[in-house]
Amino acid sequence: MKLYPITKAKLWLRCLIAGEKCIACGEMNTRGQGLLCRACEDDLKRAHLLICPDCNRYARDCVCPSRIMQNSNLDVLIKYAFYDADLRDSALNRVIRRLKRIPDRLAFSYFAAILSQPLASLAAARSFTKDNTVIAHIPRSKRTIARDGHDQAEMLAYAIAKRSGFKHIALLRRQKHGKQQKYLHLDERVENVKGMFGISKRCDIAGKNVVLVDDLVTTGATVSEAARILYEAGAAYVACVCIAKSDKKI
Numbered sequence: 251m252k253l254y255p256i257t258k259a260k261l262w263l264r265c266l267i268a269g270e271k272c273i274a275c276g277e278m279n280t281r282g283q284g285l286l287c288r289a290c291e292d293d294l295k296r297a298h299l300l301i302c303p304d305c306n307r308y309a310r311d312c313v314c315p316s317r318i319m320q321n322s323n324l325d326v327l328i329k330y331a332f333y334d335a336d337l338r339d340s341a342l343n344r345v346i347r348r349l350k351r352i353p354d355r356l357a358f359s360y361f362a363a364i365l366s367q368p369l370a371s372l373a374a375a376r377s378f379t380k381d382n383t384v385i386a387h388i389p390r391s392k393r394t395i396a397r398d399g400h401d402q403a404e405m406l407a408y409a410i411a412k413r414s415g416f417k418h419i420a421l422l423r424r425q426k427h428g429k430q431q432k433y434l435h436l437d438e439r440v441e442n443v444k445g446m447f448g449i450s451k452r453c454d455i456a457g458k459n460v461v462l463v464d465d466l467v468t469t470g471a472t473v474s475e476a477a478r479i480l481y482e483a484g485a486a487y488v489a490c491v492c493i494a495k496s497d498k499k500i
């Protein structure tokens with residue numbers, strides 16, 4: 251995976267001045283073990299163990315997609331936790347905001363390790379092999395990458411690929427910047443993502459399984475559009491993995 255110069259600089263600076271910090275709140279982690287301070291660990295665990303209203307399973311065991319995703323042949327959404335956008339100070343919301351700004355490899359590896367477990371179950375159930383399955387990510391726009399210096403979905407996908415043994419390929423190309431999804435209503439979101447992605451010309455995915463990775467899934471409009479493009483290009487099956495899914499029933 252290519253690291254942008256600004257990303258390298260951020261990583262270097264962080265090692266130099268930060269020492270060991272909690273991956274969620276960024277405060278010094280005085281426990282001297284693990285990646286999270288005690289308060290954030292407890293808070294994240296709560297989100298991890300929220301019950302899905304549709305399948306009555308813990309978030310860590312739930313693979314329910316959003317309603318929009320179901321219309322796009324996406325029937326599996328593996329997630330670490332459910333999140334509530336209104337709880338801005340929750341550890342989950344903080345860690346997601348932080349990973350947009352800071353390319354924290356340890357944090358991505360932390361989530362990849364947990365998410366790789368349900369992915370391994372899916373892989374066993376659907377006979378995924380290293381030859382017939384690839385990991386892809388939902389790419390940010392060039393403008394966003396230029397601002398933040400890294401693409402958090404790409405880093406998460408890379409970490410998941412490393413853990414799971416499947417190959418990570420930058421399959422999708424972002425063709426337009428679009429408006430920020432979070433400010434749009436459901437119908438506007440679906441319209442906004444139309445034509446957003448293309449397939450990288452060098453990739454042949456005919457007959458392949460694709461595991462689509464994103465950090466955050468709210469309505470599922472973006473991953474659904476990406477899945478539509480992948481199916482059009484001949485993908486056999488598309489599943490999705492994210493850190494967090496909105497707990498709202500959309």
Ligand SMILES: [Zn+2]
Nearest residue numbers: 272275287290
């Ligand atoms: Zn913390």
Ligand SMILES: [Zn+2]
Nearest residue numbers: 302305312314
């Ligand atoms: Zn569920």
